[in-house]
Amino acid sequence: MIGQDILVAKNYLEKGELVAIPTETVYGLAGNALNEDAVIKIFTVKQRPSFDPLIVHTDSWEKVSQFVSYIPEQATLLAQHLVPGAITFLLPKKSIVPDLVTSGLPLVAVRIPAHRLALELLQSLDFPLAAPSANPFGYISPTTAQHVAQQLGDKIPYILDGGACQIGVESTIIGFEDNVPTIYRKGGIAIEVIENLIGKVQLQEHSSSNPKAPGQLKSHYAPHTPFELLDRGTLLARLHEISPKDTAILAFRDYVPAVPIANQRVLSPKGSFSEAAHHLFAYMRELDALGCKCILAEQLPDIDLGRAINDRLRRAAAK
Numbered sequence: 607m608i609g610q611d612i613l614v615a616k617n618y619l620e621k622g623e624l625v626a627i628p629t630e631t632v633y634g635l636a637g638n639a640l641n642e643d644a645v646i647k648i649f650t651v652k653q654r655p656s657f658d659p660l661i662v663h664t665d666s667w668e669k670v671s672q673f674v675s676y677i678p679e680q681a682t683l684l685a686q687h688l689v690p691g692a693i694t695f696l697l698p699k700k701s702i703v704p705d706l707v708t709s710g711l712p713l714v715a716v717r718i719p720a721h722r723l724a725l726e727l728l729q730s731l732d733f734p735l736a737a738p739s740a741n742p743f744g745y746i747s748p749t750t751a752q753h754v755a756q757q758l759g760d761k762i763p764y765i766l767d768g769g770a771c772q773i774g775v776e777s778t779i780i781g782f783e784d785n786v787p788t789i790y791r792k793g794g795i796a797i798e799v800i801e802n803l804i805g806k807v808q809l810q811e812h813s814s815s816n817p818k819a820p821g822q823l824k825s826h827y828a829p830h831t832p833f834e835l836l837d838r839g840t841l842l843a844r845l846h847e848i849s850p851k852d853t854a855i856l857a858f859r860d861y862v863p864a865v866p867i868a869n870q871r872v873l874s875p876k877g878s879f880s881e882a883a884h885h886l887f888a889y890m891r892e893l894d895a896l897g898c899k900c901i902l903a904e905q906l907p908d909i910d911l912g913r914a915i916n917d918r919l920r921r922a923a924a925k
């Protein structure tokens with residue numbers, strides 16, 4: 607069922623059931639993070655491998671110390687400016703957090719989402735919520751309650767509808783091992799914003815075999831239709847080689863010639879990265895549903911949120 611009733615969501619969660627919740631990034635598939643049975647349900651419903659750890663969501667930075675044993679200064683500084691928001695902190699976990707949540711890792715991922723309904727719900731609970739994105743493992747993340755309903759509607763009792771997610775890409779993940787701030791996933795808070803606050807950060811290169819953050823798995827966020835990521839020039843050239851009417855286009859600012867307009871989505875006519883991020887996953891789903899032979903996506907400039915968007919497009923295109 608889809609609804610806007612926080613009390614209904616709270617009741618299911620207190621019984622150990624799962625509820626899909628809105629956040630400012632993407633919808634989450636939430637369960638009591640301190641209840642192992644609920645955590646197992648999350649992995650089962652999402653068909654997620656157990657080696658891929660979950661983010662723990664809470665409603666205030668003060669509460670974070672209930673779950674973690676140490677908070678580096680740089681994390682505190684970032685939190686002062688960016689929390690609640692689209693940033694996830696990897697911090698040493700306390701034993702109250704089940705090993706299942708962190709896939710046995712000594713660090714737990716913690717995030718405070720900036721969404722009114724999510725925060726009200728979290729405030730009303732006396733436990734934090736473990737929540738991965740509410741999509742089947744490997745598919746595009748959901749940014750509306752309807753996206754969740756399409757794929758998980760028959761597997762969970764309630765979807766809390768908070769409208770379309772404002773940001774539209776997942777949180778930025780940052781860790782502080784050996785006191786070196788390191789980005790493990792590019793996301794809704796741009797690296798430039800983080801570097802303005804704490805100086806240069808390291809970027810963890812992807813490894814598909816033993817990922818630190820399996821959101822880093824090379825193939826992820828993948829539509830069912832074959833998907834190619836190209837710069838605009840190459841994309842326009844490619845249109846001469848294939849049948850334009852069987853092709854779908856995901857463009858940044860402008861439509862391309864020859865391909866029917868119905869097969870095209872433009873992420874942001876005015877060239878805004880935040881508008882592009884907001885539309886990204888919904889447009890990928892719409893194009894995937896057209897049943898075209900392939901989707902050609904245009905690469906964005908690699909700055910600001912363009913980096914997180916390119917990262918998702920690259921993974922969607924990876925075999």
Ligand code: TXA
Pocket residue numbers: 629631632633634635658659660661694696708711713714715717719737738739740775776777778779790818819820821822
């Ligand atoms: O914006 C978001 O972060 C959304 C919303 C719902 O909060 N959540 C989300 O969760 O994207 P998920 O599970 O789809 O992606 C979480 C990523 C995974 O790639 C996971 O591997 C990584 O966080 N992660 C979680 N705990 C970790 C840990 N202890 N160490 C390293 N990576 C971790």
Ligand code: MG
Pocket residue numbers: 738739747821
């Ligand atoms: Mg995910």
